[in-house]
Amino acid sequence: MKKGRTSIKDIANALNVSVTTISFVLNGKGKEKKISDAVIKKVIDYTESINYKPNRVAQSLRTGESKIIVFMVEDIGNYFFAKLARIIEDIAYKKDYKVLFCSNENDDARSRELIDLFYERRVDGFIIIPSGGIRNDIAQLIDKNIPVVLFDRYFEDLNTSAVVINNEDAAFKATNKLIAGAFKNIAFITTDAQQMQMRGRLEGYKRAIKEANLEPNVLQVPYLHLNSEKRKSLIREFFKNQEELDAVFFSTNYLTQHGLEIIRELEHLDVFKLGIVAFDDNDFFKIHSPSISAVAQPLKQMGEEIMKIMLKMLKEKNNRTPTKQIVLDARFIERESSRIKIPQD
Structure with missing residues (x-):
């Protein structure tokens, strides 16, 4: 018959001490509860000798943790x-x-x-x-x-x-970096998720574009398109209709990776001439050619x-x-x- 898990009660019986004493020692409260060094050592030596592993569920029920x-x-x-x-x-x-x-x-x-x-x-x-x-x-x-x-x-x-x-401020400053580089037709590719971080990034982009008297150029990919091929298809179609495009700001690192792959497929876009910024840095962006500028969260x-x-x-x-x-x-x-x-x- 297979032997079951050793319990605190089993240890208490083997050492002829109370269950409460065993519990205090195993939870590191032996000194606090004024249990003698000899008893603490006896409990620890015994539990180590039998390779005792506490039942975490039972332990959480007793301690609340x-x-x-x-x-x-x-x-x-x-x-x-x-x-x-x-x-x-x-x-x-x-x-x-x-x-x-x-x-x-x-x-x-x-x-x-x-x-x-x-x-x-x-x-x-x-x-x-x-x-x-x-x-x-x-x-x-x-x-x-x-x-x-x-x-x-x-x-x-x-x-x-x-x-x-501060997503809005980060996107505003990143967009202004592209504007300072003399880029004029800057697209912003994001998702349609209406959560605060994505709204902030879009608003930061729009504010920088407005202050520079440029025209916003936004693609919002439906977030429900979890399949990466569907996302890439939507980005590909967007790029095909962007003959004057000279820069792209991607609102997430996974959209950046999709976009870089597609840019290299299209003849009218040159990854070495296109301004590119990603929101969220990635080690991949450091070794890409050209290396990709990014907003890095701390x-x-x-x-x-x-x-x-x-x-x-x-x-x-x-x-x-x-x-x-x-x-x-x-x-x-x-x-x-x-x-x-x-x-x-």
């Missing part, structure tokens, strides 16, 4: 989210927390399913890039006093802690601010921590693609 944080983004495979995930994981690990990573694909139903799943598993907190329709789901977590930190975007009518960047600072808020909320979980919203500045990295000068008439 799972020591697990959920990190939910659109696509954990995306370069930006993956880099940020690693920063958060490293900070969490140092504080004895583990991080569960998941992708919601910016889909409300999937977001709700994941939130419900992890809530039932009694995770300690949620770090979420929210899809557009889960405002009430976030509100319910907050009402239950579950620590929640949103990032990249938040719901403007919901009092939540969040870490974001990943390290974002991760640190997110975890600073989360850890404070976890520490003060029994008292409702005041919400905190932090807005950070992005940085423009100038490379070859925005330095190209177009001769003026």
